[in-house]
Amino acid sequence: MTRLNRRQFTGLLATTGLLLSARAALAQDTDTIRIGFCSPRTGPLAGFGKTDGYVLEQARAALTGGIEVAGKTYAVEILDRDTQSDPARAAQLAKDLINDGIDLMLAVSTPEVINPVSDACEAAGVPCLSTVMPWEAWYFGRGAKPGEPSPFKWTYHFGFGVGEFAQTYLSMWPQIETNKKIGVMYPNDADGNAVRAALAPQLEDGGYTIVDPGAYETGTTDFSSQIALFKSEGVEIINTFPIPPDFAAFWRQAAQQGLSRQIKIVQTAKTGLFPAEIEALGSLGEKIASAAYWHRDFPYSSSVTGQSSRALADGWEAETGEQWTQQLGASLSLIDAGIAALKAASDPKSKEAVRDALAVLNVETIGGQVDFTAGPVPNVAYGPILGAQWVKAAEGPFALDYVLVDNAPDPNVPVAAKLLPYNG
Structure with a gap:
C-alpha cells in the first residue's frame, strides 16, 4: 500500500x-x-x-x-x-x-x-x-x-x-374464429407469475382453454417440449410474456417445427412492442398481435x-x-x-x-x-392497454405499421383496423 x-x-x-x-x-x-x-x-x-x-x-x-x-x-x-x-x-x-x-x-x-x-x-x-x-x-x-x-x-x-389485459384480449380475439385453445408461455419471473395467477383464470372464465406447459426460466434456449405440447393439443392462440430474446428463440423454433402454421393469433406482451423486435424476426414478425399502453393515435x-x-x-x-x-x-x-x-x-x-x-x-x-x-x-x-397488431404498411418509409385493433379499456382512442389471422 x-x-x-x-x-x-x-x-x-x-x-x-x-x-x-x-x-x-x-x-x-x-x-x-x-x-x-x-x-x-x-x-x-x-x-x-x-x-x-x-x-x-x-x-x-x-x-x-x-x-x-x-x-x-x-x-x-x-x-x-x-x-x-x-x-x-x-x-x-x-x-x-x-x-x-x-x-x-x-x-x-x-x-x-x-x-x-x-x-x-x-x-x-x-x-x-x-x-x-x-x-x-x-x-x-x-x-x-x-x-x-x-x-x-x-x-x-x-x-x-392483468384485468386490462383480459378485457382487451376477450374483446379483440373474437374478431377471429378460433377453437379458443390458448398455449401460454409465462416465465418464472414477476410478470409471468402475476399473469399466471390472475390472467389465466380470467381467460378461462371467458370461455378459453389454457394449455400451460409450466413456467420456463429466462434465458431458455430450447422450447421443443412446449412446442410439441402446443402442436399435440391443437392450440390456435399463443399468449406470452417473455423478454425479447426468449420470444425470438421460441418463435423461430415454432416456425421450424411447424407450430406457426396452426396459430391464428400470436399475442405477445413485454416483447413485440417495438419495431426493432419485430424487424429482427423477419417475415415471422408480420401480423403478431401486441398490446399498446401508448400509441401515436392517443x-x-x-x-x-x-x-x-x-x-x-x-x-x-x-x-x-x-x-x-x-x-x-x-x-x-x-x-x-x-x-x-x-x-x-x-x-x-x-x-x-x-x-x-x-x-x-x-x-x-x-x-x-x-x-x-x-x-x-x-x-x-x-392505465389502459389496447389491442394492436403489426401489419404491412400501406405507405411510408417503414415496412410495418403498428395499428390499433381494439380500444375496450379506453374508447376515447380510435381504432384503425380489424385483427388479422396470423396464419391467414
Whole structure:
C-alpha cells in the first residue's frame, strides 16, 4: 500500500470534505428540485429505454424556466440513469440517487427496473412514481397481500394490470374464429407469475382453454417440449410474456417445427412492442398481435411539453429517422405525472408533501388519465392497454405499421383496423 505523508493526508481530508460539502449543499438547495429517472437503456430490455434520451431532451427543454409552486419558482434537474436491465444495478443506482439528494424518483419499464428502485425508495423514505409493468407484479410482487392495507408509504405506480389485459384480449380475439385453445408461455419471473395467477383464470372464465406447459426460466434456449405440447393439443392462440430474446428463440423454433402454421393469433406482451423486435424476426414478425399502453393515435397531449401524441411520434421520426415506439408516450406520461405531483405539493422540497400529493394525484397525461383516488388498490392508478397488431404498411418509409385493433379499456382512442389471422 502507498503511504501518505502528513501533507498528503491533510490534503486528502480537505478534498474529501469539499466533495461531501458540495454534495450536501446540492442536496439542500432550496431552489432546485432534483428528480431521479431510472430506465433500461442497454441490455436485453433496451427497447424500453431506447427513446428515453429523446423524451428527456424534450422535457428538459420545456422545464428550462423551472416550475412555479405556491408562488415560488424552482429550477428542475433530472438525473437519468441506465440500469442496464440489471435489477441489482437498478437498486444501487437508486441508492446513489437517493444519497445525491433527489426530491422525487421516477422509474419506468419492467419489474427488473421498477421493483428494486421502488424498494430502495420505500426503505429510504423517498417518494417514487413508476409506470410500464403490470401493477399486480409491482404491488403483490413486492409483498402486498390481497385484502390487507397497503404496506407502502412512499411508492406509487400507475398503468395497466392483468384485468386490462383480459378485457382487451376477450374483446379483440373474437374478431377471429378460433377453437379458443390458448398455449401460454409465462416465465418464472414477476410478470409471468402475476399473469399466471390472475390472467389465466380470467381467460378461462371467458370461455378459453389454457394449455400451460409450466413456467420456463429466462434465458431458455430450447422450447421443443412446449412446442410439441402446443402442436399435440391443437392450440390456435399463443399468449406470452417473455423478454425479447426468449420470444425470438421460441418463435423461430415454432416456425421450424411447424407450430406457426396452426396459430391464428400470436399475442405477445413485454416483447413485440417495438419495431426493432419485430424487424429482427423477419417475415415471422408480420401480423403478431401486441398490446399498446401508448400509441401515436392517443387523443392526449403532454402537460409538460405541450406536444400532442402525434407530434411526439413525428418529432422522434424526424430527428432520428427511426420508427416511433409506444415507449415515447409512456416515459413522457411518467414525467407529466411526476411534475404534476410536484406542482400540487405544498412544498416540493418536502418528501412528505410530495408523497401526499402523489396519493391523491388525478391528472391527464399524454398517456391518458392518472387517478390515484380511484384504485384499483392503494398506491396504484389505472392505465389502459389496447389491442394492436403489426401489419404491412400501406405507405411510408417503414415496412410495418403498428395499428390499433381494439380500444375496450379506453374508447376515447380510435381504432384503425380489424385483427388479422396470423396464419391467414
